[in-house]
Amino acid sequence: xxxxxxxxxxxxxxxxxxxxxxxxxxxxxxxxxxxxxxxxxxxxxxxxxxxxxxxxxxxxxxxxxxxxxxxxxxxxxxxxxxxxxxxxxxxxxxxxxxxxxxxxxxxxxxxxxxxxxxxxxxxxxxxxxxxxxxxxxxxxxxxxxxxxxxxxxxxxxxxxxxxxxxxxxxxxxxxxxxxxxxxxxxxxxxxxxxxxxxxxxxxxxxxxxxxxxxxxxxxxxxxxxxxxxxxxxxxxxxxxxxxxxxxxxxxxxxxxxxxxxxxxxxxxxxxxxxxxxxxxxxxxxxxxxxxxxxxxxxxxxxxxxxxxxxxxxxxxxxxxxxxxxxxxxxxxxxx
Amino acid sequence: xxxxxxxxxxxxxxxxxxxxxxxxxxxxxxxxxxxxxxxxxxxxxxxxxxxxxxxxxxxxxxxxxxxxxxxxxxxxxxxxxxxxxxxxxxxxxxxxxxxxxxxxxxxxxxxxxxxxxxxxxxxxxxxxxxxxxxxxxxxxxxxxxxxxxxxxxxxxxxxxxxxxxxxxxxxxxxxxxxxxxxxxxxxxxxxxxxxxxxxxxxxxxxxxxxxxxxxxxxxxxxxxxxxxxxxxxxxxxxxxxxxxxxx
Amino acid sequence: xxxxxxxxxxxxxxxxxxxxxxxxxxxxxxxxxxxxxxxxxxxxxxxxxxxxxxxxxxxxxxxxxxxxxxxxxxxxxxxxxxxxxxxxxxxxxxxxxxxxxxxxxxxxxxxxxxxxxxxxxxxxxxxxxxxxxxxxxxxxxxxxxxxxxxxxxxxxxxxxxxxxxxxxxxxxxxxxxxxxxxxxxxxxxxxxxxxxxxxxxxxxxxxxxxxxxxxxxxxxxxxxxxxxxxxxxxxxxxxxxxxxxxxxxxxxxxxxxxxxxxxxxxxxxxxxxxxxxxxxxxxxxxxxx
Numbered sequence: 048x049x050x051x052x053x054x055x056x057x058x059x060x061x062x063x064x065x066x067x068x069x070x071x072x073x074x075x076x077x078x079x080x081x082x083x084x085x086x087x088x089x090x091x092x093x094x095x096x097x098x099x100x101x102x103x104x105x106x107x108x109x110x111x112x113x114x115x116x117x118x119x120x121x122x123x124x125x126x127x128x129x130x131x132x133x134x135x136x137x138x139x140x141x142x143x144x145x146x147x148x149x150x151x152x153x154x155x156x157x158x159x160x161x162x163x164x165x166x167x168x169x170x171x172x173x174x175x176x177x178x179x180x181x182x183x184x185x186x187x188x189x190x191x192x193x194x195x196x197x198x199x200x201x202x203x204x205x206x207x208x209x210x211x212x213x214x215x216x217x218x219x220x221x222x223x224x225x226x227x228x229x230x231x232x233x234x235x236x237x238x239x240x241x242x243x244x245x246x247x248x249x250x251x252x253x254x255x256x257x258x259x260x261x262x263x264x265x266x267x268x269x270x271x272x273x274x275x276x277x278x279x280x281x282x283x284x285x286x287x288x289x290x291x292x293x294x295x296x297x298x299x300x301x302x303x304x305x306x307x308x309x310x311x312x313x314x315x316x317x318x319x320x321x322x323x324x325x326x327x328x329x330x331x332x333x334x335x336x337x338x339x340x341x342x343x344x345x346x347x348x349x350x351x352x353x354x355x356x357x358x359x360x361x362x363x364x365x366x367x368x369x370x371x372x373x374x375x376x377x378x379x380x381x382x
Numbered sequence: 383x384x385x386x387x388x389x390x391x392x393x394x395x396x397x398x399x400x401x402x403x404x405x406x407x408x409x410x411x412x413x414x415x416x417x418x419x420x421x422x423x424x425x426x427x428x429x430x431x432x433x434x435x436x437x438x439x440x441x442x443x444x445x446x447x448x449x450x451x452x453x454x455x456x457x458x459x460x461x462x463x464x465x466x467x468x469x470x471x472x473x474x475x476x477x478x479x480x481x482x483x484x485x486x487x488x489x490x491x492x493x494x495x496x497x498x499x500x501x502x503x504x505x506x507x508x509x510x511x512x513x514x515x516x517x518x519x520x521x522x523x524x525x526x527x528x529x530x531x532x533x534x535x536x537x538x539x540x541x542x543x544x545x546x547x548x549x550x551x552x553x554x555x556x557x558x559x560x561x562x563x564x565x566x567x568x569x570x571x572x573x574x575x576x577x578x579x580x581x582x583x584x585x586x587x588x589x590x591x592x593x594x595x596x597x598x599x600x601x602x603x604x605x606x607x608x609x610x611x612x613x614x615x616x617x618x619x620x621x622x623x624x625x626x627x628x629x
Numbered sequence: 630x631x632x633x634x635x636x637x638x639x640x641x642x643x644x645x646x647x648x649x650x651x652x653x654x655x656x657x658x659x660x661x662x663x664x665x666x667x668x669x670x671x672x673x674x675x676x677x678x679x680x681x682x683x684x685x686x687x688x689x690x691x692x693x694x695x696x697x698x699x700x701x702x703x704x705x706x707x708x709x710x711x712x713x714x715x716x717x718x719x720x721x722x723x724x725x726x727x728x729x730x731x732x733x734x735x736x737x738x739x740x741x742x743x744x745x746x747x748x749x750x751x752x753x754x755x756x757x758x759x760x761x762x763x764x765x766x767x768x769x770x771x772x773x774x775x776x777x778x779x780x781x782x783x784x785x786x787x788x789x790x791x792x793x794x795x796x797x798x799x800x801x802x803x804x805x806x807x808x809x810x811x812x813x814x815x816x817x818x819x820x821x822x823x824x825x826x827x828x829x830x831x832x833x834x835x836x837x838x839x840x841x842x843x844x845x846x847x848x849x850x851x852x853x854x855x856x857x858x859x860x861x862x863x864x865x866x867x868x869x870x871x872x873x874x875x876x877x878x879x880x881x882x883x884x885x886x887x888x889x890x891x892x893x894x895x896x897x898x899x900x901x902x903x904x905x906x907x908x909x910x911x912x913x914x915x916x917x918x
Contacts, residue, residue, distance in 0.1 A: 054480060054508050054509070054511070054512045054524070055502045055505065055508050057478070057480055057481075057524070057525050058500070058501045058502035058508075059502040062500055062502055106721065110719075110721070112720060112721050112724060114724070159900070159904060162907075163903065163904075163907050164907070165720055166657075166663065166720075166858075166859050166863065167859065167903045167907040167908075169663075169720075169724070169855075170855060170856065170859045170899060170903055171899075171900050171903050171904070173852065173855070174852075174856065174896040174897075174899045174900045174903075175896070175900060177852055177896050178893050178896040178897065178900075181890070181892045181893045181896070182890070182893060185889050185890055185892075185893075234500070235497050237500050237501055237502075238496055238497045238498065238499060238500055238501055239484070239485070239488045239493055239494045239495070239496050239497075239499075239501055239504065239507075240494065240495055240496060240497035241497070241501070242477065242481050242484065242485050242488075242494070242501060243485060243488075243489075243494050243495070245474075245476065245477060245481075246474045246477055246481075246482075246485055248476075249473075249474040249475055249476050249477065250472060250473065250474050250475075252436070252472065253468075253472045253473065253474065254474075255455070255456055255457040255460070256434065256436070256456050256457065256460050256465075256466060257460060257485065257486055257489045257543070257547065258457055258458075258460035258461040258489050258490070258547070259457060259489060259494065260457060261457075267497075297848075297852075298848075301728055304725065304728070305725070305728065305729075308725050339736045339739065339740060340736075341732045341735065341736045342732065342733050342736035342737065342740075344729075344732055345728075345729040345730065345731070345732030345733035345734075345736070346729065346733055347729075348725060348726070348728065348729030348732070349711075349726055349729035349730060349733070351725075352715075352718075352722050352725050352726040352729065353714075353726070356722060
């Protein structure tokens with residue numbers, strides 16, 4: 048029998064933080080110190096990135112097409128908003144509660160959707176999103192309707208650091224939450240359950256023949272995904288102390304899917320790269336063509352699907368890998 | 383029925399209006415190596431599908447260890463100790479052989495649902511997967527994604543998965559498909575050594591392999607079991623010769 | 630007796646949705662291609678009609694077939710140039726590709742025609758009310774019902790009585806066998822796409838004055854069309870017709886009787902039906918139209 052260390056090494060190597068990941072975090076931290084840093088914008092990148100990461104769990108790691116993920120983001124956002132409006136103003140408590148509530152909603156969705164495939168899943172998730180959107184617009188007393196939810200009070204974090212108007216504290220807060228989400232997703236994907244998830248994406252039928260209850264997995268996955276999405280929504284509410292009614296809009300669901308695909312599904316960081324590109328484009332074009340910048344998003348999406356289907360991060364990773372192999376072969380070939 | 387680890391009674395199957403077979407009976411005794419042979423299209427793979435639960439019969443009853451499993455899904459039967467390999471490899475292209483076997487072992491020991499403890503810390507599971515890798519000659523390619531493996535290695539992995547589940551009954555659908563006769567014999571030698579008191583049902587075309595490894599043989603043709611018995615009995619059977627010569 | 634006018638309204642909406650959805654259900658059932666940009670073609674039909682009525686004083690009833698032909702031609706071009714390369718892609722890729730096209734079409738429409746609602750100039754005989762059995766009905770809606778019946782009849786005739794129709798049915802039922810038996814499937818696909826797109830354009834044109842035509846038209850109608858296709862059953866024209874009528878009527882009834890939350894009814898029903906019958910209400914294996 049071979050020794051464990053040689054085999055377990057594969058898993059340990061994957062669990063270790065890679066250089067590229069550390070650079071990513073260094074860049075995020077470094078961005079804080081840039082002169083003229085636009086903290087509000089940077090926070091939005093992190094929030095959209097977390098939201099896209101939550102969708103990645105379904106789409107990238109399990110191939111479940113969800114066209115209504117804003118339902119979860121919006122739930123988290125409104126939950127945090129309502130808490131802040133009705134006396135629970137501690138941000139950390141608000142964040143955790145909002146995320147958990149959204150996670151529960153995710154479990155319910157998972158139960159509904161677990162045996163469905165293809166178009167049916169798309170339609171149920173989409174319909175649920177629109178249902179919630181309709182509800183938010185109509186239940187003005189609860190949600191503020193089109194005007195959004197105001198009067199949200201968020202206390203200083205740990206009683207010490209108050210959210211300020213420049214957005215600096217908000218950015219650090221968002222960064223910590225984003226880091227926590229990434230850490231959590233990474234950790235879970237490196238467990239046996241994570242292997243089972245990826246196996247299910249590859250070959251659901253074979254997995255069932257290993258005795259796995261794949262529909263139960265989907266329920267838990269929905270819960271987990273919703274948890275992260277809810278955390279993203281809650282963070283947005285807490286930083287801005289406002290909930291806009293398009294937190295739950297179908298438009299947001301379509302946008303986050305676009306972001307994920309451009310950045311690259313199934314790669315964790317693709318979500319954030321896609322978000323950066325999207326927010327960057329939006330900011331750049333919004334000044335010039337407030338309406339028409341979506342044309343370029345649409346075109347970019349078409350080009351990505353046609354030519355770089357894997358998305359930016361996986362394509363770059365593959366290129367880097369091939370480059371590494373080629374240089375390794377070259378060094379081997381030398382006498 | 384008594385003592386049989388797997389029994390099928392009155393199995394009937396149809397696709398649309400086309401009747402494949404009617405009233406098939408089969409009993410597997412513990413530790414038996416049972417071969418199912420027959421002309422192409424006789425329904426051998428269909429039969430395996432019915433036993434494993436991926437297909438639903440039109441009529442019939444299946445018992446595993448004395449328990450009626452006819453209404454149970456493939457997943458439930460797998461949990462009760464029934465493992466199956468596919469004639470065409472059904473693997474996880476993006477997982478490595480190590481990951482695949484770790485998953486199989488973890489499934490068996492009930493730890494595949496754990497999402498709070500990292501995979502690297504499951505020493506015993508990994509060790510057992512490593513053992514299987516070794517036995518099936520996959521140790522050297524353990525870290526390569528399955529889709530990069532050669533066909534022969536993928537085939538070995540296909541069987542290794544079933545083995546790692548340490549099932550009570552293994553259903554092997556043409557395990558040597560696509561392998562050379564030498565490779566096929568090597569595979570069956572391996573299975574012979576490993577299987578121990580595992581019960582095996584295998585579908586095969588290569589008669590050399592069938593007559594060498596089977597304790598009993600069932601001949602499936604014309605929508606029914608034409609003959610059932612020891613290799614000698616089958617070899618001497620007139621009906622079998624006619625059926626094969628006829629086709 | 631408000632029920633009858635409500636039903637009348639609902640059914641006329643149903644006609645519009647049917648025209649818009651029928652092309653999608655056939656292409657999804659036949660080519661297994663999820664085309665979310667189908668509603669963009671509907672929108673374009675609407676804008677074509679607006680342009681034509683503003684520029685030419687051709688009779689309305691001549692305009693409509695013209696819109697059909699124009700949109701059909703555009704659909705065929707789109708199919709050949711872009712969409713047919715993705716028939717073998719996975720569903721998510723198709724969804725994403727067509728969302729991209731959708732976004733492009735919306736912004737392009739805003740660029741060409743501006744962001745505000747555009748109305749179609751209706752001929753005199755379609756304006757106002759008509760009296761029947763003591764109740765007054767809008768002429769335009771009546772026209773829609775009549776036109777809808779005619780279009781449905783034409784579709785069924787085309788499918789059941791022409792050899793092209795038989796070919797289409799064969800391809801929907803089993804494309805592999807159809808291809809193997811020598812049918813020129815790519816030509817069939819292009820023509821079917823063209824006809825489906827043309828009908829969608831026609832539906833969009835007809836709905837310009839009812840639902841409102843602006844660059845956001847695709848987003849407003851996408852969900853309804855998708856619900857109709859999935860509830861009715863992919864590839865089933867009968868199912869699409871029934872689902873379209875149902876959606877039209879229920880939406881109108883819901884919004885009338887429950888003004889605050891009536892809009893949610895359609896989504897609840899869609900979710901309910903899909904959980905109960907994921908293949909769609911009217912979809913039965915091996916059946917068509």
